[in-house]
Each structure stands twice: as structure tokens, then as C-alpha cells.
Amino acid sequence: MHTTKLRIPTSQQQQLDAAIMDGAHRSPAARPPAPPRSKMKVLLLVIATNLVSVYLFSGASLSLRLPAGAAAPSIHLWDSSALLRDLGATRAALAAARAEVAALRAQCNASSLLLESVLAGLGAAHGDKPAAADRGFNGWPEEPTGELRLATEPHRLPLGFSAKLGTDELHPGVGFACRNFQDELARYMAYDAGGECPDDADALELQLILKGCEPLPRRRCRPRSPARYVEPAPLPGSLWSIPPDTTVNWSPYACKNYTCLVGRARARGGGGGSYECKDCFDLAAGGKERRRWMSDNGGPGFSIDGVLASRAPGTVRLGLDIGGGAGTFAARMRERGVTVVTTTLDVGAPFSAFVASRGLVPLQLSLAQRLPLADGVMDIVHAMQLGGWVPGAVLELALFDVYRVLRPGGVFWLDHFACHGPRLNATYAPILDRVGFRRLRWKASRKLDLGAERNEWYLSALLEKPLT
Incomplete structure (x- = not known):
């Protein structure tokens, strides 16, 4: 079977090749317009997108298919009250989770203390001497009880404050040296809660402070007010007047009134002073204190x-x-x-x-x-x-x-x-x-x-x- 080849003149062949190359490099803007059916598809897509947006912003919720028994999350994009309810529920859930974590941490700490106690007991049974850091109860030689424990142990903060303060517990401020004087501190903290503080409380307080037990723990008792208390003198006269003896309780002191203190200074001639500065109570005109x-x-x-x-x-x-x-x-x-x-x-x-x-x-x-x-x-x-x-x-x-x-x-x-x-x-x-x-x-x-x-x-x- 014979085929007949179509011969194209050389000049016409060159023109045809040039046209093909020109079409291959033609820019998209110069291409023929898209058919009307493609434009219709784009228009329908835009309309559908707008309809979905209006539907969502009208307060409807978007539900997802979840496994059986799982709650379907809702997205409220227009209903502000519903959005606030969702945020409140989320905050409550986070607070509950934080409280649960804090409770687990407390349980872990309690378990750790129990384990340390057991190990210490086993070590003592074998004659081992515990290290200084492992002795006592959180640094105390004996486990604090009663008011001392209440005033020194950490207290859990209300929900919502831990994130602000960076801690789940509030630790009361108690001096580091207080643990070295637990017996005296226990006597200082021995009182009837809500009642009157013991009479010797001032003397114990001063002894502890001088030993370095400062600050002292807070107490839940009321100091006894002086009998026959007298209102102070008004300013500026009060700056240079000796107050009445009934403005202070005198039980811990050798002198039981200001007259005694002033008289002791004058008996020494007002000179020299002492460690307790008793001469500084003499406020008389012309005295040493007035000349300072x-x-x-x-x-x-x-x-x-x-x-x-x-x-x-x-x-x-x-x-x-x-x-x-x-x-x-x-x-x-x-x-x-x-x-x-x-x-x-x-x-x-x-x-x-x-x-x-x-x-x-x-x-x-x-x-x-x-x-x-x-x-x-x-x-x-x-x-x-x-x-x-x-x-x-x-x-x-x-x-x-x-x-x-x-x-x-x-x-x-x-x-x-x-x-x-x-x-x-x-x-x-x-x-x-x-x-x-x-x-x-x-x-x-x-x-x-x-x-x-x-x-x-x-x-x-x-x-x-x-x-x-």
C-alpha cells in the first residue's frame, strides 16, 4: 500500500513553524477567555461559601461526628452569652484540673515523707546515722502540733490564685533560727485560741527574738490591756512628757513604773548610760536627754x-x-x-x-x-x-x-x-x-x-x- 506524502514548500513550512512557536510562548493574558461554564462554577462556589458563613455567624453550632458517648464541641461565633458560658466552663475545668494536680502533688509529698520515715526507721534499726538534712519534720526536730503547726505549716491557696502567685501554697514567714528553739517556741504558742495571751508571753517573745527567732509566728490570742489605761497626751506636748504608768504592763521588768526608771538614771547623775539606756527616760528640761x-x-x-x-x-x-x-x-x-x-x-x-x-x-x-x-x-x-x-x-x-x-x-x-x-x-x-x-x-x-x-x-x- 502506497502512501502519498504532502510536500509543503520551504517558505510555507518556515511560516508554519513560527506560528507554532508563537502560540507556545503566548502569555496567559493573551489566551482565549474561559468558557461560560467555568465562570458559573466559580460564582456558585463563592455563593456557597457566603451562605455557610452567614449560617455559622447566625448563632448555629458546628457539630462534628464523634465516637459514641463523646460530647460534641460547639463553636459559637455570634452568640456572646454562649461564648462566655463556654469560656467559663473551660476555666472551671482548668481550675479543677489544677486542683487535682495540686492534690496529687500533696499526696506525692505525703508519700515521700512516709517513705523517708520508713527508710529512716530502717536505717536507725541498722545503726545508721541520718544526715543533718534528713533529720526532723521539714527541719523541725519534732513534728509541730497545735497552734505551732497551724502557724508554721503551708496553707493551700484558693483556686485561681496559684497561677497569679506562682505557687499552690502560702508559707508563713518564720525565722530560720526558730527551729533551734522549738521547746521555747512551743511554750510561746501554748494558749487558748481566741482567748487571752499568757502573762509571760512578752518575756518569751523577747528571749526568742534575741536568739534570732525572728520573725515569730502569728498567734490567735489577745494581749492583756493595761489596767486603768490612760489616753496619751496630744502632740506636740507628748514629745517631751513622760506617760502615765498605766499605759503599759510592767510584769516582765525590774522597774514597775516610769518613775523608777527616771529615778535610777538621776541616782547615777544622768551620766554614763548603760546597755539598756535607762537614762534616756529622763525627759526633764536641761537633762542629758534633752541636750542630745x-x-x-x-x-x-x-x-x-x-x-x-x-x-x-x-x-x-x-x-x-x-x-x-x-x-x-x-x-x-x-x-x-x-x-x-x-x-x-x-x-x-x-x-x-x-x-x-x-x-x-x-x-x-x-x-x-x-x-x-x-x-x-x-x-x-x-x-x-x-x-x-x-x-x-x-x-x-x-x-x-x-x-x-x-x-x-x-x-x-x-x-x-x-x-x-x-x-x-x-x-x-x-x-x-x-x-x-x-x-x-x-x-x-x-x-x-x-x-x-x-x-x-x-x-x-x-x-x-x-x-x-
């Missing part, structure tokens, strides 16, 4: 007005007096428009009640405790009870704490710091420089009242916290 800080004698005694003159007028507004005795420094500063908080301890006399009766603020605080103040809030800090009796490490920690609470440009008045002569430059001056204070005034002089053979010295210094 009123003049700059060129020695270690600075005057309040001289110290205030080192700052711009009106910039010293808030202050702290560490170991302020009967509050006379705070009284003098109040007369000059400065509010000063006085730290006290009722060693031998009711210092706190006396300071409060003068219309001033007492703060019961030992030297070993961190100052309960925020960073950089005090314009001035005054300290007169510091001295060589304070261990070096405790003193350095206290000075850094003073630096912390002072604002930039605030001043620290170290008043009559008593120490042994050789240690002044060898120990204490380097500590003050290491803290970072800038010296404004620095005056050291020998304590002539104790005799030259003891080589005791006083140091008074005005130190500034740098602005940067």
Missing part, C-alpha cells in the same frame, strides 16, 4: 542641724533610727518636719510603749533581721547602738542593708560607734569603704571615760550613698 544632738562639739558628737545642712533644704523627709532607745532622735527630727521610724527592743524596759506614747513610730526589730523596707526609700538612716560587740559578718550585712534602703544621695549617720582602737582602721574602716559609702564627715576620738589603758575609741561618720 543639739550642738556640734567638734568631737564625735554631730548636731542634727549640722547633718541636715549637708543636704538640700527639704530633701530629708523620711528616716530610720536603728536602736533608737526612747525615741529622742525621732522627736528632734519630727520638730524639724522629718518622719523617723525607731527600731526598738524591750530589753529591761518598755521602750516601744514609751516611743509610741511620744507620738512616734516604734518598730520591734533586732540587728540580725533584714530591714522591712523597700530599696531606695529612706533619706537618712541613723545608728547609735552599733559597736564592736557586733560580729563582723553581722555588721557588714547590716551596713549593706542600710545602703540598700537609702535612696541615691541619702546619708547614713554612724553615731558614736565604739570599738577597740587597733580594729578601727584594720577592720571597721575597710568594711565601711567596701559597702560603697562616700565619706562626708569622719571623726574618731578616744573614749576618755573608760580610761586610756583600754584603748577604746568612738567613731562618728556621715556617709553618703552615691547618686550613681
Whole structure:
């Protein structure tokens, strides 16, 4: 069978090839329009999508096919009340799950303690000595009971607060050293809940604080009010008046009234003072207490007005007096428009009640405790009870704490710091420089009242916290 081939002239063949190539490279925009049926499909798809959107936003719920017994989730996109109900249910479910996790954690902790107790018992049966960290009940030598346990154990927070605070439990603040004096602390916490506190509570409280058990746990009892209590005198007269004896309970003290305290100071001629500062209760005009800080004698005694003159007028507004005795420094500063908080301890006399009766603020605080103040809030800090009796490490920690609470440009008045002569430059001056204070005034002089053979010295210094 023969086939006939169609021969195309060369010129026509070249024209045909060019047309084919031109069609292959033609842009989509130049292609022929889509048929009407394709346009109709696109239009129907858009209409269907809009109808589904209107259906969903009208408040209808979209249900999914789930296994038998499973609740179908709903999506409410327009019904705000339904949406809020769903959110509330979700929040409640999360809170319940969080509570369940906390309960499981508590059960795990209880199981862990039980296991540790069993292991400790087995170790004791075999003669093993437990490590110090494994002894006791969460650090206590004996398991706390009664009010002591209530005041020291952690308490579970209400639902919803754990996420905000980052913990499921609230741990009461109790001093680390309290665990070393559990017997005394148990006596301090022995009372009838809701009743009157025991009469010896004040003495126990002071003993525990002096041993470092601070802060003490809270108690659920009421201190006994003084018999025949008298209202305090009004300001400004109260600053320099001795309060009535019936403003305080006197049972723990050797002196049973303020007259005794004042008379003891006058019997010594008002000189010398003592560890308990009993002479500072004599507020009589012309007495030693009324003359304090009123003049700059060129020695270690600075005057309040001289110290205030080192700052711009009106910039010293808030202050702290560490170991302020009967509050006379705070009284003098109040007369000059400065509010000063006085730290006290009722060693031998009711210092706190006396300071409060003068219309001033007492703060019961030992030297070993961190100052309960925020960073950089005090314009001035005054300290007169510091001295060589304070261990070096405790003193350095206290000075850094003073630096912390002072604002930039605030001043620290170290008043009559008593120490042994050789240690002044060898120990204490380097500590003050290491803290970072800038010296404004620095005056050291020998304590002539104790005799030259003891080589005791006083140091008074005005130190500034740098602005940067």
C-alpha cells in the first residue's frame, strides 16, 4: 500500500513553524477567555461559601461526628452569652484540673515523707546515722502540733490564685533560727485560741527574738490591756512628757513604773548610760536627754542641724533610727518636719510603749533581721547602738542593708560607734569603704571615760550613698 506524502514548500513550512512557536510562548493574558461554564462554577462556589458563613455567624453550632458517648464541641461565633458560658466552663475545668494536680502533688509529698520515715526507721534499726538534712519534720526536730503547726505549716491557696502567685501554697514567714528553739517556741504558742495571751508571753517573745527567732509566728490570742489605761497626751506636748504608768504592763521588768526608771538614771547623775539606756527616760528640761544632738562639739558628737545642712533644704523627709532607745532622735527630727521610724527592743524596759506614747513610730526589730523596707526609700538612716560587740559578718550585712534602703544621695549617720582602737582602721574602716559609702564627715576620738589603758575609741561618720 502506497502512501502519498504532502510536500509543503520551504517558505510555507518556515511560516508554519513560527506560528507554532508563537502560540507556545503566548502569555496567559493573551489566551482565549474561559468558557461560560467555568465562570458559573466559580460564582456558585463563592455563593456557597457566603451562605455557610452567614449560617455559622447566625448563632448555629458546628457539630462534628464523634465516637459514641463523646460530647460534641460547639463553636459559637455570634452568640456572646454562649461564648462566655463556654469560656467559663473551660476555666472551671482548668481550675479543677489544677486542683487535682495540686492534690496529687500533696499526696506525692505525703508519700515521700512516709517513705523517708520508713527508710529512716530502717536505717536507725541498722545503726545508721541520718544526715543533718534528713533529720526532723521539714527541719523541725519534732513534728509541730497545735497552734505551732497551724502557724508554721503551708496553707493551700484558693483556686485561681496559684497561677497569679506562682505557687499552690502560702508559707508563713518564720525565722530560720526558730527551729533551734522549738521547746521555747512551743511554750510561746501554748494558749487558748481566741482567748487571752499568757502573762509571760512578752518575756518569751523577747528571749526568742534575741536568739534570732525572728520573725515569730502569728498567734490567735489577745494581749492583756493595761489596767486603768490612760489616753496619751496630744502632740506636740507628748514629745517631751513622760506617760502615765498605766499605759503599759510592767510584769516582765525590774522597774514597775516610769518613775523608777527616771529615778535610777538621776541616782547615777544622768551620766554614763548603760546597755539598756535607762537614762534616756529622763525627759526633764536641761537633762542629758534633752541636750542630745543639739550642738556640734567638734568631737564625735554631730548636731542634727549640722547633718541636715549637708543636704538640700527639704530633701530629708523620711528616716530610720536603728536602736533608737526612747525615741529622742525621732522627736528632734519630727520638730524639724522629718518622719523617723525607731527600731526598738524591750530589753529591761518598755521602750516601744514609751516611743509610741511620744507620738512616734516604734518598730520591734533586732540587728540580725533584714530591714522591712523597700530599696531606695529612706533619706537618712541613723545608728547609735552599733559597736564592736557586733560580729563582723553581722555588721557588714547590716551596713549593706542600710545602703540598700537609702535612696541615691541619702546619708547614713554612724553615731558614736565604739570599738577597740587597733580594729578601727584594720577592720571597721575597710568594711565601711567596701559597702560603697562616700565619706562626708569622719571623726574618731578616744573614749576618755573608760580610761586610756583600754584603748577604746568612738567613731562618728556621715556617709553618703552615691547618686550613681
